[in-house]
Amino acid sequence: xxxxxxDVTTKAGASAMAIAQVEAHAAHNYHPLPVVLARGxxxxxxxxxxxxxxxxxxxxxxxxxxxxxxxxxxxAEAQLGRLTxxxxxxxxxxxxxFAVEVTALCGMDMLLPMNTGAEAxxxxxxxxxxxxxxxxxxxxxxxxxxxxxxxFHGRTTTIVGFSDDxxxxxxxxxxxxxxxxxxxxDVTALAEAIDDETVAVLLEPIQGExxxxxxxxxxxxxxxxxxxxxxxxxxxxxxxxxxxxxxxxFACDHEGVVPDAYxxxxxxxxxxxxxxxxxxxxxxxGVFRPGEHGSTFGGNPLACAVGIEVVRMLRxxxxxxxxxxxxxxxxxxLAALPAGQVAAFRARGLWAGIDxxxxxxxxxxxxxxxxxxxxxxxxxxxxxxxxxLVIERSDLEWAIDELAEELRS
Numbered sequence: 001x002x003x004x005x006x007d008v009t010t011k012a013g014a015s016a017m018a019i020a021q022v023e024a025h026a027a028h029n030y031h032p033l034p035v036v037l038a039r040g041x042x043x044x045x046x047x048x049x050x051x052x053x054x055x056x057x058x059x060x061x062x063x064x065x066x067x068x069x070x071x072x073x074x075x076a077e078a079q080l081g082r083l084t085x086x087x088x089x090x091x092x093x094x095x096x097x098f099a100v101e102v103t104a105l106c107g108m109d110m111l112l113p114m115n116t117g118a119e120a121x122x123x124x125x126x127x128x129x130x131x132x133x134x135x136x137x138x139x140x141x142x143x144x145x146x147x148x149x150x151x152f153h154g155r156t157t158t159i160v161g162f163s164d165d166x167x168x169x170x171x172x173x174x175x176x177x178x179x180x181x182x183x184x185x186d187v188t189a190l191a192e193a194i195d196d197e198t199v200a201v202l203l204e205p206i207q208g209e210x211x212x213x214x215x216x217x218x219x220x221x222x223x224x225x226x227x228x229x230x231x232x233x234x235x236x237x238x239x240x241x242x243x244x245x246x247x248x249x250f251a252c253d254h255e256g257v258v259p260d261a262y263x264x265x266x267x268x269x270x271x272x273x274x275x276x277x278x279x280x281x282x283x284x285x286g287v288f289r290p291g292e293h294g295s296t297f298g299g300n301p302l303a304c305a306v307g308i309e310v311v312r313m314l315r316x317x318x319x320x321x322x323x324x325x326x327x328x329x330x331x332x333x334l335a336a337l338p339a340g341q342v343a344a345f346r347a348r349g350l351w352a353g354i355d356x357x358x359x360x361x362x363x364x365x366x367x368x369x370x371x372x373x374x375x376x377x378x379x380x381x382x383x384x385x386x387x388x389l390v391i392e393r394s395d396l397e398w399a400i401d402e403l404a405e406e407l408r409s
Contacts, residue, residue, distance in 0.1 A: 014036065014038075014048035014049055015034075015035070015036040015047055015048045015049050018036040018048060019036060033366060033369050033374070033376070034366075034369070035047050035053070035369055035374070036048040037053075040055070040067025040068060041066075041067055041068055042066040042067060042068075042388065042390050042391075043066055043067075043387055043388045043390060043391040043392070044067070044395075045067060045374070051372070053369070053372050053373065053374045054373050054374065054387075054391075054395055054398070054399050055067070055374050055387065055388065056368075056373060056374055056375045056385050056387045056399055057374055057375060057376050057384065057387075058271075058386050058387055058388045059266070059271055060240060060266060060386070061239075061240045061241075061245050061266050061267055061351075061386055062265075062266035062267055062269065062271050063267075063271035063388050064243055064244055064245060064266075064267035064271075064319065064388060064389050065267070065270055065271065065310070065313065065319070065388065065389065065390060066271070066388035066389070066390040066391075067271065067388070069270065069271075069390070071309055071313060072270035072271070072272055072306055073272070075270075075305045075306050075308070075309040076272050076273075076305060076306050078305065079094075079301055079302050079305035079306075080302065082301070083301045083302075084300065084301060084302045085296075085297065085300045085301070085302070086300070086301065087296050087297075087300075088294055088295070088296070088298065088299060092299075092300070092304070094301045094304035094305055094308065095113070095299045095301075095304055097304070097308055098111075098113070098299065098303075098304035098307050098308050099111045099113075101307075101308050101311040101312065102264070102268075102277060102279060102307065102311055103279055105249065105311050105314065106250075106262050106279040107258060108262070108279050108280055108281050109281050109282050110279070110280055110281065110282050110284075110285035110286065111277050111278070111279050111285075112127075112277065112278045112285060112288065112293070112298075113275070113276070113277045113295070113298040113299035113303070113304075114276045114277060114278070114295050114298045115274040115275065115276055115295060115297050115303075116154070116265060116274050116276055117153075117154055117237075117239040117263070117265030117266060117276050118154025118155060118156050118159060119276055119295065119298075120239065120263045120264065120276035120277060120278050121153040121159060121202075121237060121263055122154075122156055122158060122159070123278045123293060124200075124202070124235050124237075124261055124263050124278045125145060125158065125200075125202070126292075126293060127261070127278060127280070127284065127285065127287060127288065128143070128145060128199045128200035128202075128233050128235060129143040129145075129178075129199060130287040130288070130292075131199060131200075131233060131284055131287050132197075132199030132200070134287050135283070135284075135287070136199060136231060138196075138197050138199055139197070143178055143197060143198075143199045144178055144179070144180055144195070144197045144198045145178060145179050145198070145199060145200045145201070145202055146179075146180045146181075146182060146190060146193050146194060146198060146200070146201045146202070146232075147162045147179050147180070147181050147182075147201075147202050147203070148181065148182065148184040148202075148204070148207070149164055149182065149183045149184050150164065150184050150207050150210040150213060151164075151184070151203070151204065151207065151210075152165070152168075152204070152208065152209030153202070153204070153237055153239075155168060157172060157175065157176070158175070158176040160172055160175070161173070161176050161179065162175075162179035162181055164181065180193045180198075184203070184207060184213065184215060185215040185216050185219050187219060187222040187223070187226065190223065190226060191226055194226070194230045194232060198230065198232050199232055199233060200232055200233040200234070200235050200260075201223060201226075201227055201232060201233070201234055201235065202235045202237065203234075203235070203236065203237065204236075204238075204240070204241060205220055205237075205238065205241050205250070205252050205254075205257075206240075206241045206246065206251050206348060206351070208240035208351075208384070209240075209378055210353075210379070211346070211353035211355070211378055211382040211384065212346050212347065212348070212351050212352055212353030212384060213353070214346050214348055217255075218255070219255075220252055220254075220255040220257045221255045221256070221257055223257075224257045224258075227260070233259075233260040233261060233284065234257075234259040234260050234261075235259060235260065235261050235263060236250070236252050236257075236259035236261070236262055236263065237263045238250050238251060238262050238263060238264055239263060239264060239265040239266050239276070240266060240386075241351070242262065242264055242267070243264070243266075243267040243268060243310070243314060244267070244314055244319040244320045244323055244349075244389055245267070245323060245349055245350065245351050245386065245389070246323065246327075246348045246349035246350075246351055247321075247324035247327050247348065247349035247350075248320055248349075249314060249320055250262065251348070254348070260280060260281075260284055261278055261279065261284060262278070262279045262280075263276075263277075264276060264277045264278075264279065267310065268307050268310055269306055269307065269310075270306045270309065270310050272306050273303055273306060274303075275303040275306065277307075319389045322350075322389050322390075323349040323350045323389050324349060326350055326389075326391065326393060326396055327347065327348065327349040327351075329393055329397065330347055330350060330352060330385065330400070331347050331352075333396075333397060333400035333401075334352060334354065334385075334400065336404070337354070337400075337403065337404055337407060338404060338407050338408050340357060341356065341358070341407040341408070342354060342355065342356060342357060342407070343355040343356070343357050343381075347385075350385075350386065350387055350389055350391070351384075351385070351386050352384070352385040352386075353378075353382050353384055353385075354382065354383050354384075354385065354403075355381055355382050356381045356382070356383065356407070357381075359381070360377065360380060360381055361377025361378065361379075361381050361382050361383045362377045364377070364383055364403075364406060364407070365377050365383055367406040367409065368402060368406055371402045371405070371406060372402070373399045373402050373403070387399070
């Protein structure tokens, strides 16, 4: 066999070998599509065998700026040659700038940096409880937090304890008490659930994992008004919906609502490394004292370098405007999908959930994979569309055309 022939054979088997290794040696806590990605640029990725795909998932919105955005890569590379970690035992020269940039973007004055989205949610829950005990006067150990049906905030034991998704919850109890679940979008149910021991309402302004579920118009304003009236904190989980995805910096901006705390993650790390944060004003965030919460890697210099550049890119409004403009294209294309194949769709900015008729979402995503398009299913018959905000209009149109053809097939 010639050297060239051997190279082709080796390349052709790269994906199969990688999948076999994962199946044999990695926990089966995910059910990924059968593709092994090896390289990315912008909205496109290539598998280990050299085939190109258009990425319509963007790492569940962690890749809002696409794969290997030059500004973000440059920021990371420059910092890699200087300093990557100090722990919070010491100051580093970028954490202050990161805190100033992120709090200014949010219109607030304090930040607590973490790594993953779930860590940031846990941080917000602790903050709300302590605020309730110290500032509101709720008896110690009695604090309640109201959450929404269909929520997804992560997979820690506390968080899955207030989920209503059996696959996330079953088999992992006993769970942390103190959470009350009400239907998402139902202001009356929320009002009835709040009592004197309630310290916070936790919600996603748009439920991503639930299938891009958008609440009724005016709902977020009503939640904000109710929280203010009843003296409870409004905690907005903008981990997936924030940082440009929906055509505004935050999904709350669509109703002119400012929560008491933003919970941020995913895109804050530019698709390069995990970066998350809780952002609030001093009267709320100030309840934390030394030793009460922390993270070895939270606020590390490398994370700060990338996060600073992310915020500066968002500050121009370019990416929010792009999500709005291309979101209109996405809406029009989804509205033209084959009649009888789609039960419903929901979209805001470059984010959509599509309910398929007669097939599972997994089956449709596998068909799209064969066509060179990457998307992901959720809750059985729904697929999610969340391309990088840098996607070209022609590529977006091509991808939805491929979806239409797949539905007709």
